[in-house]
Amino acid sequence: MEYANINLTDEIFNKLKDMIYQISGIYFGEQKKYLLETRLSKRLSVLSLPNFEDYYNYLRYAPEKKLEIKELLNSVTTNETSFFRDMPQLDVFTDILKQVVQTAGSAYRKIRIWSAACSTGEEPYTLCILIKENFPKSDINFEIVGSDISESALTSARKGVYGGYTLRNAPLAVLNKYFDKTDDDMYGVKDIVKNMTSFRNVNLMDKEEVKSLNVFDVVLCRNVIIYFDIESKKKAIANIYESLKTGGYLFLGHSESLHSVSASFKLVGLGKTPLYKKE
Ligand SMILES: C[S@@+](CC[C@H](N)C(=O)[O-])C[C@H]1O[C@@H](n2cnc3c(N)ncnc32)[C@H](O)[C@@H]1O
Structure with missing residues (x-):
């Protein structure tokens, strides 16, 4: 599947990173903007949304926002692990x-x-x-x-x-x-x-x-x-x-x-x- 190739503006990056931080405590600093953009572009494609601003509004106001917040957390967490680690x-x-x-x-x-x-x-x-x-x-x-x-x-x-x-x-x-x-x-x-x-x-x-x-x-x-x-x-x-x-x-x-x-x-x-x- 091809994902939307859309830029995340600084304004929406700040709003999204604050939202993620408020919910999960996970902090995306300025240097992680590209990482967030990459991880969330898949969600834009899945929801057929044209840009990150619409995605942010979807997370805030859509009737399905609770479900999408779960998807957001699935997307932004780093799940690396292995058996017998350390x-x-x-x-x-x-x-x-x-x-x-x-x-x-x-x-x-x-x-x-x-x-x-x-x-x-x-x-x-x-x-x-x-x-x-x-x-x-x-x-x-x-x-x-x-x-x-x-x-x-x-x-x-x-x-x-x-x-x-x-x-x-x-x-x-x-x-x-x-x-x-x-x-x-x-x-x-x-x-x-x-x-x-x-x-x-x-x-x-x-x-x-x-x-x-x-x-x-x-x-x-x-x-x-x-x-x-x-x-x-x-x-x-x-x-x-x-x-x-x-x-x-x-x-x-x-x-x-x-x-x-x-x-x-x-x-x-x-x-x-x-x-x-x-x-
Ligand atoms: C890198 S994994 C660590 C897995 C395992 N503990 C290990 O050391 O191999 C980090 C995990 O922390 C989870 N995580 C991040 N923020 C969290 C939060 N606020 N509450 C619960 N889990 C969280 C992520 O979903 C992710 O699965």
Whole structure:
């Protein structure tokens, strides 16, 4: 399909970037104007709109504006992820989980883990596999919740069928044990993994939506706040803070930190991976 080749003016760029920021916290600086233009030109074609001004007005006033805002978010989010992304950090996750299990004490307790902004599901499914491998006989009831603002990413996550590239870091033994190969050379996550996981559309900017997930023992919010400005970072992290149990842990992406964002957490070092604890 050919997409409309229409310029995004500075005026409409500013209006669109403000709208995206207000809804999602994602900040498109001046230098990302072309990126936004490219990503949204497909929507103009789909809706047969002649220019970005009409698209902006459609987002504001059309009866279908709620549906289009979902499409907008699908279009402007960066959903890059993969299975076993940043293995050194996942090793720390496993060590931390062992501590959490030990302090949990009594059997049959529930341990809740949240993959906040999980994109297409690779991160929460990786966590499930790590749990299956490290706690094969545990009585603990592990629950993994994956959430994202992009409905199209969540649809893929719920489907749980992946191509080889996103599984490039998965050991062969893991592929054989936890995936079914499909006729078209894809890999479907087995039910033993899928059954531990649920997916929800949650905007990290929205206090009530985050609250509706209830509280967690461990939260991973990796490679998300890099897309936010400082105010949005503060908002998202404050919401996550409320969703952690006292004594719970927060993982960020390896290039992210809470410096100037929040003083509520204690930075606890475990190897080279920065890790935050709610005390
Ligand atoms: C680069 S992916 C990170 C995926 C995974 N956490 C990882 O590290 O591999 C960033 C994800 O953040 C999501 N996102 C962006 N803004 C969000 C918001 N306000 N609330 C929830 N998710 C958001 C995007 O839709 C995208 O799927």
